[in-house]
Amino acid sequence: MVSELSTGARGVLPAPGPLRPLALATLLSRVGNGLLMTVSVLYFNRIVGLSIAQVGLGLTVAGLFGLLSAVPLGHLADRRGPRGLFVVLSLILCALSLVYLFVQNFWQFLVVSIVLTMIDRGAGAVRAALIAAITTGAGRVAARAYLRAVTNIGIMLGAAVGAFALHFDTGTAYRLMFVLDAVLSSVAALVVLAIPRVAPQPHDDGRPVWIALRDRGYLAVAALNAGMSIHFAVLDVAIPLWVVDHTDAPRWTVAVLLIINTVVVSLFQVRSSRGVADPTTAARATRTAGLLLLASMMLMAGATWGNAVTAVALLAVGAFVQVIGELLQSSGSFLLSFDVAPGHAQGQYQGVWNTSMSISTMVAPTVLALLPLGLGVPGWIILGVWFALVGVLFVPVVRWAERNRSTALLAT
The missing domain is CATH 1.20.1250.20 (MFS general substrate transporter like domains)
Structure with a gap:
C-alpha cells in the first residue's frame, strides 16, 4: 500500500x-x-x-x-x-x-x-x-x-x-x-x-449482504455530496447559455472559463488535498467549498450587469472562485467516500457513492435549466444558497454518520 x-x-x-x-x-x-x-x-x-x-x-x-x-x-x-x-x-x-x-x-x-x-x-x-x-x-x-x-x-x-x-x-x-x-x-x-493482486474480502455469513444500503449515515453523506456536486455542470450547461443570452461578454469567454477550470484542477488538485486528513477536516473543507460556491454564483449572476469588460472580469473571477471550491469539495469527497465506509466492503460502498454521483449528473441539467437559466439572477442566488447550506450540513452529518456507523452495520 x-x-x-x-x-x-x-x-x-x-x-x-x-x-x-x-x-x-x-x-x-x-x-x-x-x-x-x-x-x-x-x-x-x-x-x-x-x-x-x-x-x-x-x-x-x-x-x-x-x-x-x-x-x-x-x-x-x-x-x-x-x-x-x-x-x-x-x-x-x-x-x-x-x-x-x-x-x-x-x-x-x-x-x-x-x-x-x-x-x-x-x-x-x-x-x-x-x-x-x-x-x-x-x-x-x-x-x-x-x-x-x-x-x-x-x-x-x-x-x-x-x-x-x-x-x-x-x-x-x-x-x-x-x-x-x-x-x-x-x-x-x-x-x-x-498492480499486485488484491485479496478478496471474506464475508461474514451472520452479517446482512447489502450493508451499504442499510448504512443511513453513509447514505446521508453520499446524498449531501450529490447535492453539492451539481456545481460540476455549471460550466458545461449553464455558463454557455448565460454568457451568450444574458451578458455582454464575447462568446470566446466560455472557452476561457473552461480553460481556467481545467488548468487549475490539473495543477492544484493534489496540493489542495494535503490538508484533508480525516472525516472532520474533509467535512470542514466541503463546508468552505459551499461558501466559495455561493460567492461564485453571485459573481456569475453579477455578470449580467455592466459592459463586456466588466462581464468578462466577473465571469473569470467567478470561475476561479468556483474551481477553488471544486478543489476543496473534490478532496473532501475523495476522503469521505472511503473513510466513512468500512474497509471490508469498500466496493459495495463505492458503488453507493458512484450511484449518488450518477444521480447528481442526471438531475444537474434540469436544476440549472430551472434556476439560473430559468429565473436569471434570483436563480443563481438560490443555487448559491443551496451549495452553502449543503456545505454547512456536512459537519454535523459526517459526525453523526461516524457515531452511528457501527450500529448501522450491525443492524439486521
Missing part, C-alpha cells in the same frame, strides 16, 4: 508502486474518453442518422439503467477482488464501444448504450475499490487527487486529437476515433495487471 503520494525524481510521476501503473492506465483510458466525448454525438447524428433528441433520450435511459449496476458490481469486487474484475470489465467496455460502429438505428443504439453504461458505472465502483485497496489513510485522498489531475490531462489530449476528426467530418475519421479509443483502453486495462 501507499500511505502518501510521493513523486518520482522528476516530481511528475508517483513513486514506484501500485499507483504508478494505475496512473498510466488512467491517462490512456481518459485520452480515449476525450476522443469519444468530442466526436460521439456528431457521429451518431451526422453519420448514423439519429436525431439529437434520439441520442439524448438514449443516453438518458442508459443512465437510468446504469444506476442499477454500481452496487452489485462493487460488492462482487469485495468478494472476488477488484483488480481482476476491473480488467475484465474494462476489456468488455472496449469491445462494446466498437459495437457502436455497427449501430444503424435508434433501438440498436439504445440497447448498446444501456449495456455499456451499466458496465461502465459498475467498473467505476470497482476502480474505486481498487484504489481503496492499494492506498491507505491520507494517501487515498492524494491518490484520488492525482488521478483526477491525470484524468483532466487525458481528456484534454483526447479532445485535441478528436478535433482532427471534427475537421475532416467523415465517417471514416469518426470511426477511427472509436477504434483508437478501444486500443488505448485495452492497453490501459492490461497495464492494470501490473
Whole structure:
C-alpha cells in the first residue's frame, strides 16, 4: 500500500508502486474518453442518422439503467477482488464501444448504450475499490487527487486529437476515433495487471449482504455530496447559455472559463488535498467549498450587469472562485467516500457513492435549466444558497454518520 503520494525524481510521476501503473492506465483510458466525448454525438447524428433528441433520450435511459449496476458490481469486487474484475470489465467496455460502429438505428443504439453504461458505472465502483485497496489513510485522498489531475490531462489530449476528426467530418475519421479509443483502453486495462493482486474480502455469513444500503449515515453523506456536486455542470450547461443570452461578454469567454477550470484542477488538485486528513477536516473543507460556491454564483449572476469588460472580469473571477471550491469539495469527497465506509466492503460502498454521483449528473441539467437559466439572477442566488447550506450540513452529518456507523452495520 501507499500511505502518501510521493513523486518520482522528476516530481511528475508517483513513486514506484501500485499507483504508478494505475496512473498510466488512467491517462490512456481518459485520452480515449476525450476522443469519444468530442466526436460521439456528431457521429451518431451526422453519420448514423439519429436525431439529437434520439441520442439524448438514449443516453438518458442508459443512465437510468446504469444506476442499477454500481452496487452489485462493487460488492462482487469485495468478494472476488477488484483488480481482476476491473480488467475484465474494462476489456468488455472496449469491445462494446466498437459495437457502436455497427449501430444503424435508434433501438440498436439504445440497447448498446444501456449495456455499456451499466458496465461502465459498475467498473467505476470497482476502480474505486481498487484504489481503496492499494492506498491507505491520507494517501487515498492524494491518490484520488492525482488521478483526477491525470484524468483532466487525458481528456484534454483526447479532445485535441478528436478535433482532427471534427475537421475532416467523415465517417471514416469518426470511426477511427472509436477504434483508437478501444486500443488505448485495452492497453490501459492490461497495464492494470501490473498492480499486485488484491485479496478478496471474506464475508461474514451472520452479517446482512447489502450493508451499504442499510448504512443511513453513509447514505446521508453520499446524498449531501450529490447535492453539492451539481456545481460540476455549471460550466458545461449553464455558463454557455448565460454568457451568450444574458451578458455582454464575447462568446470566446466560455472557452476561457473552461480553460481556467481545467488548468487549475490539473495543477492544484493534489496540493489542495494535503490538508484533508480525516472525516472532520474533509467535512470542514466541503463546508468552505459551499461558501466559495455561493460567492461564485453571485459573481456569475453579477455578470449580467455592466459592459463586456466588466462581464468578462466577473465571469473569470467567478470561475476561479468556483474551481477553488471544486478543489476543496473534490478532496473532501475523495476522503469521505472511503473513510466513512468500512474497509471490508469498500466496493459495495463505492458503488453507493458512484450511484449518488450518477444521480447528481442526471438531475444537474434540469436544476440549472430551472434556476439560473430559468429565473436569471434570483436563480443563481438560490443555487448559491443551496451549495452553502449543503456545505454547512456536512459537519454535523459526517459526525453523526461516524457515531452511528457501527450500529448501522450491525443492524439486521
